[in-house]
Structure formats: C-alpha cells, structure tokens
Amino acid sequence: MSQSKKNTKQKIFDAAIKTFAEKGFWxxxxxxIVAEAGVAQGTFYLYFNSKDDCLYELLEYLHKGTxxxxxxxxxxxxxxxxxxxxxxxxxxxxxxMLSKVFLFEALSSGEKFKNLYFRFKKNIRDMLSxxxxxxxxxYNETTVSIISGxxxxxxxYYILFLNEDLDTILKHLYEGLEKIEGARYEKI
Amino acid sequence: MSQSKKNTKQKIFDAAIKTFAEKGFWxxxxxxIVAEAGVAQGTFYLYFNSKDDCLYELLEYLHKGTxxxxxxxxxxxxxxxxxxxxxxxxxxxxxxMLSKVFLFEALSSGEKFKNLYFRFKKNIRDMLSxxxxxxxxxYNETTVSIISGxxxxxxxYYILFLNEDLDTILKHLYEGLEKIEGARYEKI
Amino acid sequence: MSQSKKNTKQKIFDAAIKTFAEKGFWxxxxxxIVAEAGVAQGTFYLYFNSKDDCLYELLEYLHKGTxxxxxxxxxxxxxxxxxxxxxxxxxxxxxxMLSKVFLFEALSSGEKFKNLYFRFKKNIRDMLSxxxxxxxxxYNETTVSIISGxxxxxxxYYILFLNEDLDTILKHLYEGLEKIEGARYEKI
Amino acid sequence: MSQSKKNTKQKIFDAAIKTFAEKGFWxxxxxxIVAEAGVAQGTFYLYFNSKDDCLYELLEYLHKGTxxxxxxxxxxxxxxxxxxxxxxxxxxxxxxMLSKVFLFEALSSGEKFKNLYFRFKKNIRDMLSxxxxxxxxxYNETTVSIISGxxxxxxxYYILFLNEDLDTILKHLYEGLEKIEGARYEKI
DNA sequence: TATGAATGAGGCTTCATTCAT
DNA sequence: GATGAATGAAGCCTCATTCAT
Numbered sequence: 001m002s003q004s005k006k007n008t009k010q011k012i013f014d015a016a017i018k019t020f021a022e023k024g025f026w027x028x029x030x031x032x033i034v035a036e037a038g039v040a041q042g043t044f045y046l047y048f049n050s051k052d053d054c055l056y057e058l059l060e061y062l063h064k065g066t067x068x069x070x071x072x073x074x075x076x077x078x079x080x081x082x083x084x085x086x087x088x089x090x091x092x093x094x095x096x097m098l099s100k101v102f103l104f105e106a107l108s109s110g111e112k113f114k115n116l117y118f119r120f121k122k123n124i125r126d127m128l129s130x131x132x133x134x135x136x137x138x139y140n141e142t143t144v145s146i147i148s149g150x151x152x153x154x155x156x157y158y159i160l161f162l163n164e165d166l167d168t169i170l171k172h173l174y175e176g177l178e179k180i181e182g183a184r185y186e187k188i
Numbered sequence: 189m190s191q192s193k194k195n196t197k198q199k200i201f202d203a204a205i206k207t208f209a210e211k212g213f214w215x216x217x218x219x220x221i222v223a224e225a226g227v228a229q230g231t232f233y234l235y236f237n238s239k240d241d242c243l244y245e246l247l248e249y250l251h252k253g254t255x256x257x258x259x260x261x262x263x264x265x266x267x268x269x270x271x272x273x274x275x276x277x278x279x280x281x282x283x284x285m286l287s288k289v290f291l292f293e294a295l296s297s298g299e300k301f302k303n304l305y306f307r308f309k310k311n312i313r314d315m316l317s318x319x320x321x322x323x324x325x326x327y328n329e330t331t332v333s334i335i336s337g338x339x340x341x342x343x344x345y346y347i348l349f350l351n352e353d354l355d356t357i358l359k360h361l362y363e364g365l366e367k368i369e370g371a372r373y374e375k376i
Numbered sequence: 377m378s379q380s381k382k383n384t385k386q387k388i389f390d391a392a393i394k395t396f397a398e399k400g401f402w403x404x405x406x407x408x409i410v411a412e413a414g415v416a417q418g419t420f421y422l423y424f425n426s427k428d429d430c431l432y433e434l435l436e437y438l439h440k441g442t443x444x445x446x447x448x449x450x451x452x453x454x455x456x457x458x459x460x461x462x463x464x465x466x467x468x469x470x471x472x473m474l475s476k477v478f479l480f481e482a483l484s485s486g487e488k489f490k491n492l493y494f495r496f497k498k499n500i501r502d503m504l505s506x507x508x509x510x511x512x513x514x515y516n517e518t519t520v521s522i523i524s525g526x527x528x529x530x531x532x533y534y535i536l537f538l539n540e541d542l543d544t545i546l547k548h549l550y551e552g553l554e555k556i557e558g559a560r561y562e563k564i
Numbered sequence: 565m566s567q568s569k570k571n572t573k574q575k576i577f578d579a580a581i582k583t584f585a586e587k588g589f590w591x592x593x594x595x596x597i598v599a600e601a602g603v604a605q606g607t608f609y610l611y612f613n614s615k616d617d618c619l620y621e622l623l624e625y626l627h628k629g630t631x632x633x634x635x636x637x638x639x640x641x642x643x644x645x646x647x648x649x650x651x652x653x654x655x656x657x658x659x660x661m662l663s664k665v666f667l668f669e670a671l672s673s674g675e676k677f678k679n680l681y682f683r684f685k686k687n688i689r690d691m692l693s694x695x696x697x698x699x700x701x702x703y704n705e706t707t708v709s710i711i712s713g714x715x716x717x718x719x720x721y722y723i724l725f726l727n728e729d730l731d732t733i734l735k736h737l738y739e740g741l742e743k744i745e746g747a748r749y750e751k752i
Numbered sequence: 753t754a755t756g757a758a759t760g761a762g763g764c765t766t767c768a769t770t771c772a773t
Numbered sequence: 774g775a776t777g778a779a780t781g782a783a784g785c786c787t788c789a790t791t792c793a794t
Contacts, residue, residue, distance in 0.1 A: 008778080024296045026214040029763065040780045045765065104295040108212045118349050125345075142363045146334060149341030153333045157313075161306050175330045180368065196753085218789060228755040230791080239789070384757080400672040402590040405784065416759045421786065480671040484588045494725050501721075518739045522710060525717030529709045532716075533689075537682050551706045556744065572774085594768060604776040609769070 009047045011037045016054050021097030025055055025105045056112065059102050063120050066091050070127050081131050082177050085151060086170055088124070092155055093166050100160060103152070124148060136181070143180065150176050197235045199225045204242050209285030213243055213293045244300065247290050251308050254279050258315050269319050270365050273339060274358055276312070280343055281354050288348060291340070312336060324369070331368065338364050385423045387413045392430050397473030401431055401481045431485065432492070435478050439496050442467050446503050457507050458553050461527060464500070465549055468531055469542050476536060479528070500524060512557070519556065526552050573611045575601045580618050585661030589619055589669045620676065623666050627684050630655050634691050645695050646741050649715060652688070653737055656719055657730050664724060667716070688712060700745070707744065714740050 015037035019028045030051055034044050048054040066088065073079045073087050092099045106117035125144050132147075133139040154172055158164045203225035207216045218239055222229050236242040254276065261267045261275050280287045294305035313332050320335075321327040342360055346352045391413035395404045406427055410420050424430040442464065449455045449463055468475045482493035501520050508523075509515040530548055534540045579601035583592045594615055598605050612618040630652065637643040637651055656663045670681035689708050696711075697703040718736055722728045 024298070026296065027298070030765085031763080041764090042766080042781065043779055046778070051764080107292040108214065108296045110212075110215070121345065121349070140363075142360060142367055145341045145345065145360065146338050146364055146368060148345070149337030149339070150334050151337070152340065152344075153337030157309065157333065157336075161309070172330060172333065175328075176334055179330055180334060217787090229757090229789095230755055231753085233790070234753070400674070402672065403674070406786085407784075417785090418760065418787080419758055422757070427785080483668040484590065484672045486588075486591070497721065497725070516739075518736060518743055521717045521721065521736065522714050522740055522744060524721070525713030525715070526710050527713070528716065528720075529713030533685065533709065533712070537685070548706060548709065551704075552710055555706055556710060593766090605768095605778090606770080606776055607774085610774070615768070 008039060008043065011039065012044060012047055012054075013058065017058060017098045017101070020055065020058070020101045020105065025051075025101065025109045052110070052112070055101070055105075055109065056116070058098060059106060059113065059116055062095055062098050062102055063116065067120075067123050067127075070124075074127060074131060077134075079131065081128070081135055081147070081181065082174065084127065084131050085147065085173055085177060088151060089154060089169060089173055090166065093159060093169065096159065099155070103155060104160075121148070124151075146180055147177070150180070196227060196231065199227060200232060200235055200242075201246065204246060205286045205289070208243065208246070208289045208293065213289065213297045240298070240300070243289070243293075243297065244304070246286060247294060247301065247304055250283055250286050250290055251304065251311075255308075255311050255315075258312075262315060262319060265322075267319070269316070269323055269335070269369065270362065272315065272319050273335065273361055273365060276339060277342060277357060277361055278354065281347060281357070284347065287343070291343060292348075309336070312339075334368055335365070338368070384415060384419065387415065388420060388423055388430070389434065393434060393474045393477070396431065396434070396477045396481065401427075401477065401485045428486070428488070431477070431481075432488065434474060435482060435489065435492055438471055438474050438478055439492065443496075443499050443503075446500075450503060450507060453510075455507065457504070457511055457523070457557065458550065460503065460507050461523065461549055461553060462546055464527060465530060465545060466542065469535060469545065472535065475531065479531060480536075497524070500527075522556055523553070526556070572603060572607065575603060576608060576611055576618075577622065580622060581662045581665070584619065584622070584665045584669065589665065589673045616674070616676070619665070619669075619673065620680070622662060623670060623677065623680055626659055626662050626666055627680065631684075631687055631691075634688075638691060638695060641698075643695065645692070645699055645711070645745065646738065648691065648695050649711065649737055649741060650734055652715060653718060653733060654730065657723060657733065660723065663719070667719060668724075685712070688715075710744055711741070714744070 012033065016028075016033045019032050019036050023032065028051070030044055031041060033051075033054075034041050044054075048057070069087060069091055070084055073084055092103075102117070102120070106113040125148050128144045128147055129139070129141075132143055151173075154169055154176075158169050158172060200221065204216075204221050207220045207224055211220065216239075218232055219229060221242075222232050232242075236245065257279055258272055258275060261272055280291075290305070290308070294301040313336050316332045316335055317327070317329075320331060339361075342357055342364075346357050346360060388409065392404075392409045395408050395412050399408065404427070406420055407417060409427075409430075410417050420430075424433070445463060445467055446460055449460055468479075478493070478496070482489040501524050504520045504523055505515070505517075508519060527549075530545055530552075534545050534548060576597065580592075580597050583596050583600050587596065592615075594608055595605060597618075598608050608618075612621065633651060633655055634648055637648055656667075666681070666684070670677040689712050692708045692711055693703070693705075696707060715737075718733055718740075722733050722736060
C-alpha cells in the first residue's frame with residue numbers, strides 16, 4: 001500500500017470515528033464522513049464496501065487492540081485486577097469517541113455488530129475471570145459481573161455523561177475495586 | 189378517548205414495542221409497526237406525530253412507571269436495597285422488550301433520547317443513594333456506581349445475552365448485593 | 377385491485393413502453409418513466425420492484441399474448457401458414473413500440489431477458505413447424521428458419537427502419553411466403 | 565504509431581471485444597476491459613475518447629472489413645449468391661464475439677450505433693440485390709428480404725443460441741438458398 | 753375514525769473520466 | 774507512454790409522511 005493511499009484511508013477512518021461518535025451510526029451519512037475527511041464521495045468506496053463495512057473495521061480495530069493490550073498485562077504475572085481495569089479504562093479514555101461508538105452504537109446497529117459487541121464483552125469477562133482466579137481464592141462469577149458492570153458504569157456515567165478527566169475516573173476505579181475486593185492496590 | 193380509539197392506540201403501542209425490540213429503532217419502518225398491529229399506514233399518524241414521537245412516548249411510559257414503582261417501595265421505610273433492586277429487575281424483566289429498546293437503543297437514537305436515558309439513569313442512581321444512605325452508615329457514591337453498573341450488567345449479560353429466567357437472575361442479584369454490601373437480605 | 381390502482385399501474389406501463397422504445401432500456405431512467413406517466417418517483421416502486429422487473433413484466437405480457445393469439449389460430453385447423461404469419465405481424469405492428477423493446481433490447485439487457493427472448497423465438501419456430509408439417513408434406517427445419525428470419529426482417533427493416541404501413545408489410549409477407557412456399561394464400 | 569503503442573491498443577481492442585460480447589455494452593465497465601487487457605484504467609483513455617468511442621471503432625472495423633470482403637467477391641463475376649452468403653457467414657463466425665455485439669447490441673446502444681447498424685444492413689441488402697440481379701432474371705426485393713432474414717436467423721439461432729459449428733451452419737445455408745433459389749451451388 | 757395510495761426528499765452506491773506522478 | 778488514485782455527477786431505491794376518500 002502506497003503512502004498516499006494509506007493517508008487517504010486514515011483520513012477517512014479518522015473522519016468516520018469523529019462523525020459516528022458525534023451523530024451516531026444511523027444518523028451519519030457517508031457524505032458527512034467524506035466532507036469531514038475532505039475527500040470525494042466516491043473515494044470512500046475505494047476503501048470500504050459500505051458504511052457498515054467501515055464501522056465494522058473500526059470496531060474490530062478497537063476490539064483487537066484492547067484485548068491485545070490486556071492480554072499482555074495478564075501475561076505479566078504481577079498484574080493485579082486493578083492494573084487490568086486501569087489499563088482498560090485508559091484505553092477506552094484514549095479512544096473515547098471510538099469507544100462510544102463501540103459500547104453504545106453496536107447493540108443497535110445490526111446483528112453483525114451485536115455479535116461483535118457480545119464477543120468483546122465475553123472476552124473482557126473471561127480476562128477478568130482469569131486474573132481474579134489467580135489473584136484471589138474466593139473467585140466467583142458474580143464478582144466478574146460486578147466488576148464488568150462497574151467498568152461500564154464508569155465509562156457511561158463518568159466519561160460520557162459527566163465527562164470527567166482520566167485521573168478522577170481512575171480514582172473512582174480504585175475506590176470501587178477496593179470496596180469490591182476489600183484489598184489495596186498499587187496505583188499505576 | 190373512546191374505547192375503540194384506546195384499543196387501536198394500544199395495538200400500535202404493542203406492535204411498536206415488539207418491532208423496536210426485534211429490529212432496533214433505526215431498522216424499524218413505520219410499515220413494519222402497522223403491519224404487526226394490523227392497521228393501515230395512515231392510522232399510525234392519528235396517534236403519533238412521527239416515529240420518533242412513538243418511541244419517545246413508549247420510553248417515557250417505561251421511565252415513569254419504573255420510577256413510580258420504586259418510589260412506592262422507598263416510601264415504605266422497611267424496604268432494603270435488595271428490595272429496590274429486585275423490584276427494578278422484575279420490572280425490566282416484565283417489560284423485557286421495551287427495556288431493551290430503552291437501555292440499548294436510546295443512546296444511539298438521537299439527542300432527545302440520550303437525554304431521557306441519562307435522566308433515567310440519574311433517577312435510578314438517586315434512588316439508590318437515598319436508600320443506601322438510610323440503610324448503611326458508610327454510604328458513598330462509589331457504591332452507587334457499583335450497584336448501578338451491576339444492575340445493568342445483569343440485564344445486558346444475563347437477560348439479553350444469556351436469556352436466563354427471572355429466578356436465576358434474582359439469585360445473581362442476591363449474591364452480588366451480598367458481596368457488595370456484606371449483608372444478608374430477605375428475598376422478596 | 378381497485379380501479380385507481382389499476383389505472384396507475386397502467387399509466388406506468390404505458391409510459392414504460394414508450395420510454396423503453398424511444399431511448400432503449402439502458403438509457404431509460406426510472407425518472408423518465410414516471411415523468412412520462414405523471415406520477416412520483418416512489419409510485420413506480422409500489423408496482424414494480426425495479427426497472428428490470430418492469431421490463432420483464434412488459435415482455436412477458438407481449439410474449440404470452442402473442443403466443444396465445446397464434447395458438448388459437450393453430451387450433452382452427454383451416455389456418456394456413458400465411459394466416460399465422462399475418463396474425464403475428466399484425467400483433468407486432470399493433471404493439472410496435474413494445475415489440476421493438478422485445479426484439480431488439482432483450483438480447484442486450486441481461487441473462488434473464490436473453491432467455492425470455494430465446495424462449496419466445498423457440499416458441500414461434502415450434503408453431504411454424506407445427507403448421508408447416510400439417511400443411512405441406514415436404515416440411516423441414518430449413519423452411520422454418522427461412523420463414524422465421526423473413527418475419528424478423530419484415531419487422532426490422534420494413535416496420536422499424538422504413539416505417540411502412542401495415543398493408544404494405546402484409547403485401548411483402550404475402551409475396552415472400554408465396555416465393556418460399558410456392559403456394560397461393562387467401563389474404564386475411 | 566510505434567510498435568509498443570500498437571500492441572497496447574490491440575490488447576485493449578481484444579479485451580473490449582471479449583468483454584462487450586460476454587457482458588454486453590451496457591454492463592461492461594471500462595474497468596472490466598482494462599482488467600482483461602492487463603493495463604491501467606487511464607491507459608484506456610490514451611487510445612479512446614470514451615467507452616462509446618471504443619465500441620464505435622470496433623464496429624466500424626467489422627463493418628468495413630466485411631463489406632470489403634464481400635465487394636471483392638462481387639467483383640469476381642463468377643461468384644454466386646451462395647459464395648457471397650457463405651463468405652459473410654464465415655466472417656461473422658470468425659468474428660463471432662464482435663459480431664454478436666454488432667448485430668445484437670448496436671440497436672440498443674444509442675442513435676449513433678443504430679445508424680451504423682442500419683447502414684450495414686442496407687449495404688448487405690444492396691450487395692445481395694446486385695448479385696441477385698446479375699444471377700437471376702426474376703430478381704425482386706422480396707428475395708433480398710428472405711435471404712437477408714435467413715442469414716440473420718442462421719447467426720441468431722444456429723451460431724448464438726445453438727452454438728453449432730461452421731460446417732453445420734454452412735450446410736443449413738446451402739439448403740436454405742437451394743430452397744429459396746431453387747438452384748444448386750458449388751460449395752466453397 | 754380509518755384507510756392505503758401517492759408523494760418526494762434524501763441516501764447509498766456506481767463508474768466514466770481526469771490528472772498528477 | 775503508462776499508471777491508478779481521486780473525482781463527482783448521476784441514478785436507483787427507500788420510507789416517513791400526507792391526504793383524499
């Protein structure tokens with residue numbers, strides 16, 4: 001892939017993220033994306049087969065990257081559940097707009113996206129399970145649900161609704177996990 | 189409102205809930221709703237100004253009813269946090285399809301719906317706060333976030349994804365609150 | 377089907393025939409047809425799934441009607457090959473524009489239409505065969521090819537290109553068949 | 565024209581013939597042609613002004629070549645009508661794909677092409693007239709129509725539809741002319 | 753009140769053509 | 774000459790909404 005081709009695709013990608021996040025998948029027109037990207041309507045179709053396709057590629061990118069990042073932490077045996085969650089929250093915060101699309105658009109954007117969303121949720125829960133079972137001796141599924149739900153609440157309420165900064169959110173996370181797990185963590 | 193008018197509107201209401209839940213707001217056509225309801229296309233517009241309007245009315249109905257139900261429990265000073273949560277879960281379970289639309293479509297269906305959704309979330313959190321502060325002496329916002337997130341996880345994962353029955357879900361709820369609060373509740 | 381519905385479909389049908397005949401299938405836009413018919417763009421899609429569909433329905437109509445008409449003549453045992461051909465030519469002349477579409481657009485409008493065209497051609501040849509074998513004792517396939525080709529030449533050259541009137545064309549037909557068959561026919 | 569330029573143009577020419585014949589003029593995209601030719605999209609426009617232009621050049625080439633070939637036969641006073649027709653059929657068979665485009669696409673590809681087609685048809689008929697009037701003493705226009713139609717039927721039905729081989733088709737031709745003319749020809 | 757045919761603005765996508773390299 | 778990414782006009786089709794009956 002040539003440099004210029006890569007650039008054009010990236011421009012469209014960035015514009016799509018921004019537009020999907022602002023207007024939502026269904027209200028976003030391809031013409032909005034290309035206007036934001038500064039390319040012609042037809043150019044969009046050189047890189048994506050459809051609007052659907054574009055969203056799917058974006059979500060897969062976030063999905064894979066996030067899981068990969070967490071997996072690497074897990075392989076480092078010294079990572080605590082706090083490290084994992086903080087890493088997750090940081091990534092979501094970094095990709096705020098794209099995450100918004102993933103977490104709050106996917107369920108209503110068609111079967112394909114719903115499946116991707118639930119695959120993601122399942123993966124996150126599995127990772128939490130793994131770390132919890134290594135870390136504590138009274139692991140159970142309920143704890144996974146509590147933490148998984150708490151993470152989503154942090155994102156939904158503190159990031160999206162209240163729009164708080166990362167440090168404040170990590171503080172909430174720390175306090176929450178402390179309460180849930182009854183343990184103290186080193187902040188990272 | 190005459191009896192027959194009420195019936196027609198109710199037919200459309202029910203059809204709309206079913207269709208929105210099955211196909212999502214954006215993929216639902218007015219023609220789908222009226223086909224399901226067994227009335228003519230034009231009839232829809234005798235009762236609703238628009239497709240948006242119809243969804244909004246539905247969500248407000250769920251919103252108000254749910255808050256009202258919880259409020260009544262709160263006014264009965266003996267209600268525990270478990271009672272409140274169980275009542276909430278039961279109602280969501282009862283209006284499974286409509287709730288699905290509310291909890292997972294609203295954020296992506298336009299500004300108006302997003303506002304309604306966050307108003308609802310805020311109300312639920314406030315009620316939890318109120319009960320918690322009456323019930324425990326170490327109440328804090330973090331606990332509200334944990335419980336609020338846990339409730340949504342129960343709905344998202346156990347009701348929508350795994351499609352478990354009400355009793356199983358209430359069991360999860362009980363175990364979760366026990367873990368969060370470190371207390372035992374009377375099951376209702 | 378209500379009267380008004382029938383009328384609208386007929387209006388579109390007529391407009392489609394005219395437009396297809398004038399501009400050809402590929403150059404005809406749905407917007408041309410509806411403009412000619414005096415209805416809205418969307419109305420077209422109440423009656424046809426697509427432009428393809430519309431053409432197909434038109435051609436089938438001509439196809440079936442023409443075959444039916446000839447079949448009835450054949451069942452009357454006294455019909456000569458001249459009667460059959462004259463009846464065919466008259467029908468083509470009557471549906472001049474639609475026939476033009478069938479005979480000269482179908483082969484280039486996609487597989488489906490090509491198949492319909494060759495089915496039609498085969499049917500016509502079979503009918504000619506049947507009548508010839510009843511009428512003469514030295515019937516053979518070559519004669520069928522000669523007559524079939526002659527008929528198409530009459531249409532292509534005298535109707536479409538020279539735009540001659542029906543009587544002149546029937547005169548050509550009479551002379552041609554006389555030459556081919558070496559017999560004299562009663563003009564009908 | 566340089567050698568390499570000639571090669572590129574020829575590659576595109578050949579690809580265009582193949583593609584037009586397979587998919588028809590309207591369904592053929594310039595991108596199909598260049599893919600088949602193995603050149604870049606822009607290269608097409610170094611040799612042709614437009615897709616229309618390319619088809620027109622192709623058809624003119626077939627047109628002129630065919631007429632030229634027949635004219636040479638006519639100048640040789642000993643050529644019979646069978647020689648002329650056989651030569652015509654052989655050429656059509658040799659340029660099967662291109663002929664398909666000419667004979668069955670031209671009428672529906674726009675005014676310019678329709679004119680070219682009828683010019684061709686007129687030329688063929690004139691040549692037949694000329695030979696017939698030299699060969700027989702009871703020449704008339706009807707015979708021209710019969711032979712012209714028969715030739716097209718041979719192409720349409722036996723070449724395109726039944727896909728028979730050249731010898732078989734020439735046999736049909738021989739039998740047909742024998743029947744039409746009541747004479748015996750030397751096969752060439 | 754109820755109907756359902758008709759509307760038409762608007763979105764998605766295609767593809768012939770251009771042009772900078 | 775050759776390339777192929779970029780263009781953008783144009784066309785098909787959808788569907789929320791209207792309105793005459």
